[in-house]
Amino acid sequence: MTQLLGEFDCKLDAKGRLMVPSALKKQLPNAEEEGLIVNRGFEKNLIIYPKSVWDAILLDLSKLNVYEKENREFIRAFTRGATILSLDAAGRVLLPKSLVDYAGIGSDLVLACQLDRIELWDKKAYEDSFDNVPENFANLAQKVMGGKKGGTDGE
Template identity: 30%
Template sequence: MTGGFEGVVDAKSRVVLPSKLRSELGDKFHLMMGFDTYIAIYPEENFNEMLTQLMQMKKSSDEYLVLGRYLLGNAYDGELDTAGRVLIPAVLKKFAKLDKEVHIMGVGDHIEIWDSETYQNNQILSAEMVQEARKLMNY
């Protein structure tokens, strides 16, 4: 999944997913907290792969407990309506600080939905990190 798109959260907490991403996402998918301030949407197959990796961890490890709670405790089954909209659960909407305008992008195996302002601020930080990395790599 690739590409970046602008969108809005409507009054009923729904976001229209771009048709390009919808076709790649499939019918069954899961919404969850991202590892930054965004909502991650994984196709069923990719979500199950992540779940399998999690289940292979030692159940008593701190990593398993933290990741399990973070990932699975905040994961929701997703569904598209006939207009291609996905309902954003209130918990995820609050977590990602989604207000009105959003940035939607395909990031390989998943989709990310960011608050537009948060995304822009993150891009500034990312650009600074890329410049530092280029210096370190003499690129």
């Protein structure tokens, strides 16, 4: 199972290309052969998935009953804009302009690893998102994770 770690400040070049940081590239050993998938996030950001993670998500989506309108709407909205990213010889990926525009990404951005995926944010939007972190993070942790035995063993 892919477990990514780190937060990386990056820049887009004039052509909309992103240099994948070497420390992140080391965590994605199959990215050059399999590619990565970029898509819209639930917030105004983008998500980059390793191909194997994206394939597992598609498998889950394929189990939804497409005769139910909400399921069709969700599948349509979730997969809208999904694009395969290929690393070039210099380790860069070209981000689709439509997705960059959707997320309001300027030249400065942040790649934030979140378990098995990478959130891609405009740097200012990412920093501003922490203004909305609950005042009492400990209460949030208890609410979200409090039922887990031992707190870290995943039971």
